[in-house]
Amino acid sequence: MFDYLIVGCGFSGAVSARLLAEKGKKILIVDKRNHIGGNAYDYYDDNGILVHKYGPHIFHTNSKRVWEFLSRFTKWYLYQHKVLSYVDGRLVPMPINVDTVNQLYGTNYSNDTISEFFDKVREKDIEINNARDMVVTKVGSQLYKMFFEGYTKKQWGIMPEELEKEVTARIPIRTNRDDRYFTNVYQGLPLDGYTKMFENMLNHENIHIMLNTDYKFIKSEIQYKSLIYTGCADEFFDYKFGRLPYRSINFEFETLNQDYYQKVGTVNYPNDYDFTRITEFKHLTGQKCYNTTIVREYSCSDGEPYYPVPQSKNQKLYLEYKKQVENLENAYFLGRLGQYRYMNMDVVVDEAIKLVDKLK
Structure with missing residues (x-):
């Protein structure tokens, strides 16, 4: 018997799992993917460069509580994005x-x-x-x-x-020469990577993890008291009101035999080419090596759901699913997909902390 079954091992799932485990609750986390960390997952590519599999993730927040919580599990590379x-x-x-x-x-x-x-x-x-x-x-x-x-x-x-x-x-217009993309009090990336931070966060005797696992295939086999769900709300209810639209991204990685490819971490291409932007990871991580890896991003409508599409008709459809969530007992939906709204990483962390506070 588990106290909580948590679906999804990104920020929402991992943060709530750690906090509940520290309160003596027994946790099972399941995730469809073969890794922890959700979309923040990073790894060292064949050239030894730390890359973000699902596009650049720069952590920034004004919340001291959120920063201090994550700082329990990582030291930081204090990077300010340009x-x-x-x-x-x-x-x-x-x-x-x-x-x-x-x-x-x-x-x-x-x-x-x-x-x-x-x-x-x-x-x-x-x-x-x-x-x-x-x-x-x-x-x-x-x-x-x-x-x-x-x-x-x-x-x-x-x-x-x-x-x-x-x-x-949410896009700022500056009346000064500040060329930082974010102006938050706390900014940076986990010094040893997001994946290592998640490993430390989930390293608790009360937390059990099952990867390559679809929640729907095991829910009837697992005994649990409460559910925290961070997947797509429409999928949970078998699309009974219709599908919620998402935007996805195709990522094109390339390693180049040169020191740097561009002057800053990210270059946007609003009018030229099919891709939206190019990110060079060495700027983000501060690594020193003789080659460099970049990623081009191509937005698309099919694929992994990344961004809820912000249109009023979609919000109305989501509210139909939200009503269904509210009728469930001991079930809580978190994250971009579960709540169908765009949230930065710090907000996702804060929402998970607040949920556990409320459950207390």
């Missing part, structure tokens, strides 16, 4: 800041005067109803087309006008 965007044949800082504007327009704005530029170009007196509106009211239509329209269409497969405004609301 992103450039390939626009009109040149690489410029992203998010848009003072230097971005000056490089593109040949201007000489300062931190004190850049607001004059944004006030001049932004669209005024329009109601913000979608992702496009959110951007043009901040930076105007020209910068929107340069940086956002093409990228969003590649990323989501639909135009920004068809997406909820929250998609672009």
Whole structure:
């Protein structure tokens, strides 16, 4: 008899498992994949470079509680992410800041005067109803087309006008020269990798793990009191109301016989090529070696579910499933897939901590 059956061994499952195990609960975690760590899983490739199998994961948070909890299981490489965007044949800082504007327009704005530029170009007196509106009211239509329209269409497969405004609301516009992609108090990557951090987190006598295991095939064979589910909500209920749409990504890894491929960790390609961005892992990990590995990302509609598609009709469909969840006894849904919403890693960790607090 297990106190908790946890489906999924990513952040949601692993964090809740560790906290419950420390309270004396017996835990069984099952995962379809052949590894722990969910989408944060990393490994050393054939050239000895630590790569993220499911795309770059840079941890950043303002939550001291979340940072201190994870710090129990890892030391950190204190990395601050830099992103450039390939626009009109040149690489410029992203998010848009003072230097971005000056490089593109040949201007000489300062931190004190850049607001004059944004006030001049932004669209005024329009109601913000979608992702496009959110951007043009901040930076105007020209910068929107340069940086956002093409990228969003590649990323989501639909135009920004068809997406909820929250998609672009989280993208900052800087009125200074700060070229860090994130400005959170705590930023970095686990020093020995995410997988090692998860191994340490799950190293507890009350935690048992079954990989290569589909929950549906073992649920009737396992005795347990409560369920924590981090998979897709629609799949759990056999798609009884229809399928929730997700965006997936195809990853193209390449190792090059050179020191570095690009100047920063990630370069976005909003208008050129089929891929959305290229990430070079040595920037993220600080490794020193004579070759380098990059990954190109191609967004697609089929494949592993990564991003819930932020449209109101999809949220309405999810609410039908949420009602079903609320009718279950001793069952809790967590994570991007279980709650059908985009969340950064720190929010996922915080949600798991809060759940265990509530169960207490």
